Amino acid sequence: MKKQLPESVVGPGHRDHNLLTVLAEEIFRRAGGREALAEKFPLMLRDCIDAVIQTPKTGRRAYDELEKTEKTYIGTRVEIDLRTLLRLSKGKLDTVIAGQDVDIKHTMGDNWMIPTEAFDQPCILVAADETREKCYLGLFVARLENLTAGQNKDSKKSISAAGFPNILWLLRDHPYPPNFWRTVPHEAIDRIFAGSNGNARVMALFREVQGRPITRDVIEAVAQQKDFMRRLRADGGGGTRDQLKKEGISLLNGHFDSPLIAELGLPACGASEFISVRTSSALGSA
Structure with a gap:
């Protein structure tokens, strides 16, 4: 995403202020408030991307290593998971909020591709910046005067430079958790996954990565077994905790x-x- 985004001009008197404000308030309400949205949304977005990267299975650690079709699927995954997070239903576009059809667009770059069916319609804009560890959530009405004159082969247009100030930001330059495996040296990852069974791999994980919280999802991915939590208990002296x-x-x-x-x-x-x-x-208790 652009390092310096222009300030939003969506305020009283702006032609889209009333519509976008209603949508924003409904999103906050469904998320459980502004603070809840700020906590839940980055985690949802991180999970969408990591679920496609699948480091423990594929050895890949970064979005850039994905195939083109996989990158496209992330956008679909974001759409589905955002609807689930906010308890929204599908509509003529991607969803319906407060009785209004809304499209959901996701990007890992610095702009969004708006399809023809979303022209002049409100859109939820989602973005993740893996390098800067920032995420974005905004609302925008895709009016033609705020889109680029050019288009791609599918007739999709991007938001123009003059269009960016017409985004109402719900989260902007918001902290976004990095992919766990990008923060671990390659050599350490090799040692972790060299273990021949779940217990050995989980033990290696906690040897190699100390002094920082590790989520249940990461542990499960390393263990690659259904009863991985048992490995973290004493387990008669043979579990991960006692061995470590x-x-x-x-x-x-x-x-x-x-x-x-x-x-x-x-x-x-x-x-x-x-x-x-x-x-x-x-x-x-250790």
């Missing part, structure tokens, strides 16, 4: 071990997240 403890590594959970995590000065963990840390002595 023998190596001087404590495995902590955000729900059960939050006081200890705070005492050790580690980053806060969600209830379903885990964090490992090398310690010189045994720790309580």
